[in-house]
Amino acid sequence: xxxxxxxxxxxxxxxxxxxxxxxxxxxxxxxxxxxxxxxxxxxxxxxxxxxxxxxxxxxxxxxxxxxxxxxxxxxxxxxxxxxxxxxxxxxxxxxxxxxxxxxxxxxxxxxxxxxxxxxxxxxxxxxxxxxxxxxxxxxxxxxxxxxxxxxxxxxxxxxxxxxxxxxxxxxxxxxxxxxxxxxxxxxxxxxxxxxxxxxxxxxxxxxxxxxxxxxxxxxxxxxxxxxxxxxxxxxxxxxxxxxxxxxxxxxxxxxxxxxxxxxxxxxxxxxxxxxxxxxxxxxxxxxxxxxxxxxxxxxxxxxxxxxxxxxxxxxxxxxxxxxxxxxxxxxxxxxxxxxxxxxxxxxxxxxxxxxxxxxxxxxxxxxxxxxxxxxxxxxxxxxxxxxxxxxxxxxxxxxxxxxxxx
Amino acid sequence: xxxxxxxxxxxxxxxxxxxxxxxxxxxxxxxxxxxxxxxxxxxxxxxxxxxxxxxxxxxxxxxxxxxxxxxxxxxxxxxxxxxxxxxxxxxxxxxxxxxxxxxxxxxxxxxxxxxxxxxxxxxxxxxxxxxxxxxxxxxxxxxxxxxxxxxxxxxxxxxxxxxxxxxxxxxxxxxxxxxxxxxxxxxxxxxxxxxxxxxxxxxxxxxxxxxxxxxxxxxxxxxxxxxxxxxxxxxxxxxxxxxxxxxxxxxxxxxxxxxxxxxxxxxxxxxxxxxxxxx
Numbered sequence: 001x002x003x004x005x006x007x008x009x010x011x012x013x014x015x016x017x018x019x020x021x022x023x024x025x026x027x028x029x030x031x032x033x034x035x036x037x038x039x040x041x042x043x044x045x046x047x048x049x050x051x052x053x054x055x056x057x058x059x060x061x062x063x064x065x066x067x068x069x070x071x072x073x074x075x076x077x078x079x080x081x082x083x084x085x086x087x088x089x090x091x092x093x094x095x096x097x098x099x100x101x102x103x104x105x106x107x108x109x110x111x112x113x114x115x116x117x118x119x120x121x122x123x124x125x126x127x128x129x130x131x132x133x134x135x136x137x138x139x140x141x142x143x144x145x146x147x148x149x150x151x152x153x154x155x156x157x158x159x160x161x162x163x164x165x166x167x168x169x170x171x172x173x174x175x176x177x178x179x180x181x182x183x184x185x186x187x188x189x190x191x192x193x194x195x196x197x198x199x200x201x202x203x204x205x206x207x208x209x210x211x212x213x214x215x216x217x218x219x220x221x222x223x224x225x226x227x228x229x230x231x232x233x234x235x236x237x238x239x240x241x242x243x244x245x246x247x248x249x250x251x252x253x254x255x256x257x258x259x260x261x262x263x264x265x266x267x268x269x270x271x272x273x274x275x276x277x278x279x280x281x282x283x284x285x286x287x288x289x290x291x292x293x294x295x296x297x298x299x300x301x302x303x304x305x306x307x308x309x310x311x312x313x314x315x316x317x318x319x320x321x322x323x324x325x326x327x328x329x330x331x332x333x334x335x336x337x338x339x340x341x342x343x344x345x346x347x348x349x350x351x352x353x354x355x356x357x358x359x360x361x362x363x364x365x366x367x368x369x370x371x372x373x374x375x376x377x378x379x380x381x382x383x384x385x386x387x388x389x390x391x392x393x394x395x396x397x398x399x400x401x402x403x404x405x406x
Numbered sequence: 407x408x409x410x411x412x413x414x415x416x417x418x419x420x421x422x423x424x425x426x427x428x429x430x431x432x433x434x435x436x437x438x439x440x441x442x443x444x445x446x447x448x449x450x451x452x453x454x455x456x457x458x459x460x461x462x463x464x465x466x467x468x469x470x471x472x473x474x475x476x477x478x479x480x481x482x483x484x485x486x487x488x489x490x491x492x493x494x495x496x497x498x499x500x501x502x503x504x505x506x507x508x509x510x511x512x513x514x515x516x517x518x519x520x521x522x523x524x525x526x527x528x529x530x531x532x533x534x535x536x537x538x539x540x541x542x543x544x545x546x547x548x549x550x551x552x553x554x555x556x557x558x559x560x561x562x563x564x565x566x567x568x569x570x571x572x573x574x575x576x577x578x579x580x581x582x583x584x585x586x587x588x589x590x591x592x593x594x595x596x597x598x599x600x601x602x603x604x605x606x607x608x609x610x611x612x613x614x615x616x617x618x619x620x621x622x623x624x625x626x627x628x629x630x631x632x633x634x635x636x637x638x639x640x641x642x643x644x645x646x647x648x649x650x651x652x653x654x655x656x657x658x659x660x661x662x663x664x665x666x667x668x669x670x671x672x673x674x675x676x677x678x679x680x681x682x683x684x685x
Binding site: 030041042043044045046048049050051 | 485486492493496497500501506507508510512
């Protein structure tokens with residue numbers, strides 16, 4: 001049948017026989033895509049008298065927005081913080097591999113490094129949409145160097161810095177440019193941090209609190225100045241105390257400015273956070289929970305010993321230890337594993353688990369108008385899952401970019 | 407008329423859908439000869455639409471060579487509003503079947519010139535060769551489409567102001583807030599529907615019983631516009647038991663006990679596109 005598609009000639013794909021995540025519920029509906037975006041089929045029908053060029057039978061799969069990982073340090077032997085001439089090869093390798101985990105956009109994360117590394121690495125990777133070559137880059141997540149020495153974790157102490165003044169000088173001197181930066185993690189107890197937080201917000205950079213010994217009022221002050229995220233809640237911060245809840249208290253603080261949400265990252269690999277703690281956070285503030293992998297170089301590598309930079313790491317199941325010890329050397333759970341584990345540990349609905357991996361990070365980064373959801377006009381970055389939330393197929397801009405072997 | 411009485415809403419919906427299916431399949435529509443179908447909206451025909459969708463999914467009925475003309479649409483309600491008749495038809499019918507969007511006609515309640523829109527609609531119907539089967543419902547005030555009490559029985563497609571009864575009946579779709587219900591609508595006229603080769607009116611529920619009584623047991627009257635179909639050569643009323651509650655026992659016995667076996671021959675056997683024609 002000839003059709004009158006008066007708006008565009010681009011082919012229209014209709015995903016049928018599926019359940020889509022829309023308006024916080026899994027609904028038995030078809031999903032229409034054109035020109036890499038989700039299409040309104042009713043407008044197509046009445047305005048353009050158009051219909052699908054191709055029907056794709058999803059065999060009953062769940063169709064969810066592609067996952068967004070805002071904290072990932074590397075994987076498959078690649079370490080984003082390792083200074084080198086050609087950063088883009090490593091980023092591209094990881095970007096391609098994480099399509100298998102349903103991740104369609106991510107923030108390559110750099111741990112505390114000397115300025116030379118930031119100056120060399122940051123300009124090499126621009127913010128760009130994904131495709132068959134790999135997941136899209138939303139911008140770097142700079143975790144440090146303006147963090148607490150006491151809570152630095154595995155970050156190298158000699159490269160920690162403080163703010164000499166409140167202006168942009170320290171930022172520019174350290175990072176070089178903020179053009180390709182999506183998020184910065186800092187410790188708000190550092191003097192002059194308030195104006196730095198405001199400055200970063202003005203430049204459109206998301207500010208996260210982490211690796212810090214701040215108390216609740218310092219954290220609330222930072223939020224008032226624009227901070228909106230907590231880096232891996234519970235880890236690298238003061239523990240919750242009933243007379244000073246610290247940064248954790250932001251989850252239920254009544255000092256959050258109206259209309260704003262404080263989001264918090266959770267590494268839901270079953271190892272970095274006790275499931276009971278995960279449940280406390282989720283129940284206290286479900287709409288702020290953002291699943292992150294915080295994956296390290298060893299993610300994606302097979303079990304056994306691996307030499308990664310200066311470290312030798314032993315991989316056993318979901319644990320990555322410093323070889324010969326029982327010290328955890330980082331997370332190696334993939335994003336889809338985190339989604340499955342989170343659902344099981346929190347006892348939440350499928351919809352909640354999927355939103356924690358897509359909608360919430362999109363809202364955090366202020367990109368929810370085009371990512372993280374299946375509303376009309378959004379980018380058609382999709383992940384097709386079976387009922388066990390295992391990834392079957394991944395799409396970016398409506399194009400299939402990965403398919404599981406049957 | 408044929409008064410087809412089924413035990414309940416589900417059976418009435420099914421009978422009506424089977425009848426529509428048989429009519430389309432027997433007609434053997436093709437690119438040169440479309441089947442033109444008039445369609446209603448509302449809670450009454452919902453079950454019938456569900457059944458038609460089922461028939462389409464099983465491969466027994468295609469709408470590829472069917473042209474549809476809806477009866478009415480609110481004036482001034484945005485087309486994307488969930489209560490517009492465009493939304494109703496998309497969600498409850500069009501999105502589940504294979505009709506060509508160019509053949510699905512609904513009046514545009516947001517047209518610049520409403521009168522011109524109505525006249526154009528009449529012309530589209532004429533250009534399509536007239537309506538083969540017009541399916542409709544009945545309001546509690548006995549109206550067909552939005553031909554409210556007092557509408558001319560020879561009226562054509564035009565703008566109508568809704569009666570209080572109709573607005574109250576529709577309030578449940580607008581959060582029970584009378585102020586949110588549209589007050590005007592574009593509607594096919596009584597005359598427009600009378601021009602169809604065949605008319606099928608679906609009437610279910612006790613709240614429609616009095617209107618059915620007025621429509622078929624009293625005289626032709628512009629206060630109960632469905633009564634106009636007493637003068638149409640081929641009218642079928644499909645109802646459930648509850649809708650017959652205000653009728654005379656004699657009427658019901660005549661049509662139910664007396665004629666149901668004849669009515670059932672119209673839907674048994676139920677024909678399938680698979681046997682009868684190739685697309």
